[in-house]
Amino acid sequence: MAQKIKLSTIAEALNVSTATVSLALRDSPLVADATRERIKEHARTIGYIYNRRAASLRTSRSGIVGVVVHDIMNPFFAEILRSIESELDRSRQTFLLSNHYDQLEKQRTFIDTLLQLGADGVIMSPAIGTPAADIQLAEANGLPAVLIARSVEDADVPVFRGDDAYGIGLATNHLISLGHRRIAMIGGTDQTSTGRDRYRGYVMAMEAAGLPVETRWRIPGPRTKQAGFEASQQFLALKDKPTAAVCWNDLVAIGLMNGIARAGLVPGVDVSVTGYDDLEEAAIATPALTTVWNGQREVGRRAARTLLDRLNGVEVHGGQELIRPELHVRQSTGKPVER
Amino acid sequence: MAQKIKLSTIAEALNVSTATVSLALRDSPLVADATRERIKEHARTIGYIYNRRAASLRTSRSGIVGVVVHDIMNPFFAEILRSIESELDRSRQTFLLSNHYDQLEKQRTFIDTLLQLGADGVIMSPAIGTPAADIQLAEANGLPAVLIARSVEDADVPVFRGDDAYGIGLATNHLISLGHRRIAMIGGTDQTSTGRDRYRGYVMAMEAAGLPVETRWRIPGPRTKQAGFEASQQFLALKDKPTAAVCWNDLVAIGLMNGIARAGLVPGVDVSVTGYDDLEEAAIATPALTTVWNGQREVGRRAARTLLDRLNGVEVHGGQELIRPELHVRQSTGKPVER
DNA sequence: CTGAAAGCGCTTACAG
DNA sequence: CTGAAAGCGCTTACAG
Missing domain, CATH: 3.40.50.2300 (Response regulator)
Known part of the structure; x- marks a missing residue:
């Protein structure tokens, strides 16, 4: 690698000041058109590389x-x-x-x-x-x-x-309107604002419909496909097994559906499942996932x-x-x- | 935001030179232990932020x-x-x-x-x-x-x-050893070294087993789940439909299996499918995906x-x-x- | 429209 | 073990 090329290299070669070169390269109207073109052309041919660290040290951007x-x-x-x-x-x-x-x-x-x-x-x-x-x-x-x-x-x-509380309410109400009365909530954590809001939205929808909310129907934690897959065992072993599950997100929902299918049940028939986010993947899952678009x-x-x-x-x-x-x-x- | 704190701020406050401060903060053994501690302590309390641009301008790292x-x-x-x-x-x-x-x-x-x-x-x-x-x-x-x-x-x-040619050979040979004779190759492109190597590996394995390689059994292109899903239509409509598909990667394989399932067939039974990469997802797909770990x-x-x-x-x-x-x-x- | 000079905040020989 | 000084490569008033 040859001698480092900098502004002053160009300035010397063309017999102008570094100030002019600096301005020209940044398309300042202060520089005459001809000068600017000459400078930019030369910079290109010798392969000049702008040093952003130096510039940023000076400008603090x-x-x-x-x-x-x-x-x-x-x-x-x-x-x-x-x-x-x-x-x-x-x-x-x-x-x-x-x-x-x-x-x-x-x-x-x-x-x-x-x-x-x-x-x-x-x-x-x-x-x-x-x-x-x-x-x-x-x-x-x-x-x-x-x-x-x-x-x-x-x-x-x-x-x-x-708006998480509202969104999870959409999913929960959809299940309620289909006739489900025992609905589980799978995944999420109370440690985040999102987690608290979604759980609250689920509870509010259930209560508004006069349905019971059993704490054992909540399986907190899962946020990944793998975790949703694993949660399916716990879900399927539930006493008074819910007929539907509101999932934390699409990943959990897809994992859960895989686990349900692996157990010989048919997701979407034996157990209704909703996701959250509406990832690209939701539409091509089997079965295609009912979910909440999260913007x-x-x-x-x-x-x-x-x-x-x-x-x-x-x-x-x-x-x-x-x-x-x-x-x-x-x-x-x-x-x-x-x- | 108050006056910007820099090395010299610390140097003045403690009555040492900026050189000493600079060395102390980088744990140089050149600085006496007591001095170093005093400097680091002070830097911490006044909330000094190291300016990497300035340093890197000087050191060129x-x-x-x-x-x-x-x-x-x-x-x-x-x-x-x-x-x-x-x-x-x-x-x-x-x-x-x-x-x-x-x-x-x-x-x-x-x-x-x-x-x-x-x-x-x-x-x-x-x-x-x-x-x-x-x-x-x-x-x-x-x-x-x-x-x-x-x-x-x-x-x-x-x-x-x-080693793509070798890896795809593993998948192809596995299918051949199960008794498959018409095997499709779905996805990938000749424009990358990987694409060329994988197609070559597939062809070599087929020919080594004395099996025909029909160009219509190759569906180039797909590299995503969505594309694999869409390719299932083309695959299922193939004349002399192959009984197995070697897929470009796990995403294509999972998409293809979803498409096959959507058409009422059972992936893994009616059509054997292999993936490539062994993503975490491969193990929890339905059915669990046979694939090639790609390191x-x-x-x-x-x-x-x-x-x-x-x-x-x-x-x-x-x-x-x-x-x-x-x-x-x-x-x-x-x-x-x-x- | 162009140039000379200062300065951004560090680090590095060098001297002591 | 510590300090004084130069310099990394830019940009920005300022002067002309």
């Missing part, structure tokens, strides 16, 4: 936006990420991705890295137990934050998430836009913005069959 | 490693990424992730960003059509590269991937280690390193049933 979620491999987040990506792409921000796997320490390390790199902002689905102080620390050091999927109490930043693309798009607005100095108010979910009925739910 | 793959949401890559992540984590490198969706332009933009940020290295699954020159450009500008999953002709860098974790781990070696100045030789796949037999394959 880095062009980096951090995104941290529980797990990027989870298709729910994957769909959100895709829409954040496409939104950010057009603004020429680089996005730095990370998982925290719900470990506060990992999340802190990532935020620290962003601060060190002088990132312009962060979009995060906060790890379980994130204190408001962690977010305030970021904000206080010039790293504006926008939350997705989960909220953090007392953190005065914008939050975009689905992933919308969440990602609005979170990204809001952050970009903040970066551009637009005044943005904190607080939750709830996306309204929709029920998508398919083949995994039907009238109850008693055997 | 950034602590950033780029990783770019076709699609991080694809579980095959997801598993590779997880192992890269855990390997990189212990070396305190930050990793910058990106998708290129097989678009050369996106890949180029990403590599360019890495160069501008002064990244230390890149691990990539090259986009279809990546010329060796793209990789040489990176290397020439001080960005060492390591390839995963696909190779690029004439690029003299380390490559880690599975994702191994690929990620070794690619990351090799890159870290290069960063530490260890001499590394270019060229392919093939991970040997293994057949995992489950319920989706059985003796042929003629109707």
Whole structure:
């Protein structure tokens, strides 16, 4: 690798100042057209590489936006990420991705890295137990934050998430209207705002219909296909086995249906199952999954836009913005069959 | 946000030089223990944030490693990424992730960003059509590269991937040994080294067993669950319908099985299906999928280690390193049933 | 429209 | 063991 090419290399070769080169490369109208073209042409031919670290040290804007979620491999987040990506792409921000796997320490390390790199902002689905102080620390050091999927109490930043209580109510009421009276709730945890809201939505719907809510019908925990698959055993062994299951998300629902099928029962007939999120996969599952669309693309798009607005100095108010979910009925739910 | 805290803030407060502070914070043995502790303690209490841009401008090491793959949401890559992540984590490198969706332009933009940020290295699954020159450009500008999953002709860098011809041979031979004679190959493309190798492995196994290879039994293209699902129609309408299908990967296989089930046939009985990759999902599919373990974790781990070696100045030789796949037999394959 | 000079916040020889 | 000074490669007032 030859001598490093920098602004001054170009400046010397063309007999102009580095200031002129700098301005020309950034298409400043201050530079005469001819000069600008000459400079850009030369930069291209000698293979000049812009040094963003140097620029950012000077300007204190880095062009980096951090995104941290529980797990990027989870298709729910994957769909959100895709829409954040496409939104950010057009603004020429680089996005730095990370998982925290719900470990506060990992999340802190990532935020620290962003601060060190002088990132312009962060979009995060906060790890379980994130204190408001962690977010305030970021904000206080010039790293504006926008939350997705989960909220953090007392953190005065914008939050975009689905209306979980309402959404799970749609699924529960759908089952009730089909005639189900014993309905289980599988998966989720009380440690997240989402978990609490969904359970509350389920209980409210049951009670509004005058149906009993048995604590043993709740199997908390599962959030993955594998865990849903394993939960099927517990579900099938339940005394007064429910005829339907409201699942935490599509992954749990699909796993549960696989487990039910493995046990020789027919999901959608012997047991009605609802999912949540409406992943691409829901429509091609067997049977096709009745589920609640959770507005992933919308969440990602609005979170990204809001952050970009903040970066551009637009005044943005904190607080939750709830996306309204929709029920998508398919083949995994039907009238109850008693055997 | 108050006055920005920097090295000199600490130096002035404690009446030492910035050099001493800099050394102390990086645990240099050159600094007396007492001084070091005093400095670190003070840095902590006033909330000092290390400015990596400034440091990296000076040292020309950034602590950033780029990783770019076709699609991080694809579980095959997801598993590779997880192992890269855990390997990189212990070396305190930050990793910058990106998708290129097989678009050369996106890949180029990403590599360019890495160069501008002064990244230390890149691990990539090259986009279809990546010329060796793209990789040489990176290397020439001080960005060492390591390839995963696909190779690029004439690029003299380390490559880690599975032995695809051998692996698909395992699946094909398994079906042949069960008595299948008409075997389809679903998915994949001739535009990637992986695609060519897998098709070659299938053809070789068929010919070695003296079986005919009909071009209409090949349905190229599908690489996703959705596409596999859609391909089932074409497959089921085939003249002399094959009794088994070797699929490009687990996603295609699961999609295909869903499509077969939707048509009223029983996958694993009426049609035997094999996958490729052995994703976590393969074991809980219905029926459980017979597939070929493709060594994702191994690929990620070794690619990351090799890159870290290069960063530490260890001499590394270019060229392919093939991970040997293994057949995992489950319920989706059985003796042929003629109707 | 263009140039000379200062400065962003670190680290690294070098001197003591 | 510690300090004074130069320099990494940009951008930004300021002057002309």
